[in-house]
Amino acid sequence: MQGKTSHHEGDVGFQIAPMIDLILVLMVFFMTTVALKQVENELGIGLPGTSMGDTDANVTVDMHIEIDVDGAVTMNGDPVGTPQDKELNKLRDKLKEQIELFDDRIPVVIVPQSNVPHRRVIDVLNACSAAKVKNISFNAS
């Protein structure tokens, strides 16, 4: 009898509780998506012989960072990173030393061999960015 009466009550109006539940579920979904998202950043360079690659006339020292096919990194002939070394801390320290001695506009030329994978070049650019090098360019091997 009671059930029949409630059936006839009809429209119960807008229910806020299920609405909040739904919004909370959607929000958790979007928050999780944002947390798992990989943020795309950038590393910039200037091509040689153009406005970005122009160097200060007073700066005579330049630094050549060579990348071997196996991933070994040398700076002006000195080994600064083994193929397994992704962080390249030795290279960072050397670059910081040079920047303290001269300036952060000191030209750094990266010379990768032709078959070096792009990720290894990015490792070196990452180390240069960590050392706050401002003037980076590339050269063909």
Added chain:
Amino acid sequence: MIDVLLVLMTFFMSITSTEVLKTKTSIELELPVAPESKAKEASPGEVLINIGWIASRRQGVIEFEEKTIHNPAEITNIIYERKGNKPYFRAVIRADENVPYSFVQQVMAACAAAQVDNITFSVLSRELPPKNVRASPH
């Protein structure tokens, strides 16, 4: 309460959809990771060049303005047209981490030929665990 929830939900929705639109490509790319990279800056003019690597054929492939190109020199004229007289024009290179430097160098040479000296590499700020975790074979 519900107002605050709606605002928060709209915020997270907008962030998610913007990122999806920016990185949509027809070729599969695995960008390299660089934790020391900087956040993307807004540029008055830029071109986006996607570079993929077909490992089976050991061949590089470029996706530029929704077209697939195999010869990097072909993009020079298009970049030159897009640049026009814009002084701070830049090229954003989104290259797969396995692409050999020689191919990326050809793309940079094409940019240089189009008089674009400001080049930026797209990278990921951090590495995530692999998407597909395979069960060990028995």
